[in-house]
């Protein structure tokens with residue numbers, strides 16, 4: 410039997426304390442060397458803080474290994490140079506700047522020629538809107554800019570934090586198509602509450618609750634297990650709502666909610 414490929418990112422016992430408050434109490438997370446790994450959990454479970462911890466955007470302890478190298482003590486700018494691309498939850502687009510200027514700002518000196526061919530192939534609309542102020546784009550188009558920026562520099566890991574949040578169903582479908590293409594060449598860590606999308610994109614998943622990892626495994630397996638999905642995520646895989654609220658926090662968006670945002674036909 411061939412051994413499983415080594416993970417690209419290996420997070421062990423990640424702890425984050427902000428303002429004296431313990432936000433993460435020991436997160437373990439393995440991101441596979443190919444495809445999409447989903448980071449799941451109810452609102453407030455600690456998903457964004459985990460991503461920010463991996464990127465050094467919050468003080469953290471524990472172990473974060475990128476391709477076998479310990480990075481937990483490295484500052485963010487070094488991690489970025491090592492090839493982690495980040496599309497944050499708020500998209501981080503400069504509203505007053507044009508699309509082209511937003512992309513230009515993301516170019517990383519020393520990373521080689523920026524891959525505008527890939528960006529324009531995946532996002533032809535961004536080429537057409539190069540001179541448009543990013544603040545006047547739709548939410549979906551701004552998300553495209555955020556993802557496009559991560560693709561310019563030949564990164565070896567892309568982290569996308571809730572890329573479909575607040576988007577219209579058509580834009581969700583478009584983002585899903587792009588992420589699917591991206592994951593064919595670069596591993597993706599996807600924070601996502603749209604379970605239809607997770608089902609479509611993710612091979613692996615980790616579930617957080619109250620700042621800890623409570624599950625890791627194949628995404629399809631979790632989503633096919635109604636009892637586990639209800640217990641861990643607050644939803645049934647068939648779309649039935651789980652407990653309205655548990656001590657672990659409110660449920661993630663239900664499949665019924667997903668259906669309103671993106672149909673199974675989309676997926």
Ligand SMILES: Nc1ncnc2c1ncn2[C@@H]1O[C@H](COP(=O)(O)OP(=O)(O)OP(=O)(O)O)[C@@H](O)[C@H]1O
Pocket residue numbers: 427428430432450451452453454455456457458459
């Ligand atoms: N800078 C901060 N200061 C204080 N508390 C914070 C800070 N950042 C996050 N928290 C708290 O930590 C917990 C985890 O937040 P986080 O944003 O990581 O969760 P999440 O799983 O990404 O949630 P969501 O799905 O709602 O985005 C929440 O209770 C949040 O209020």
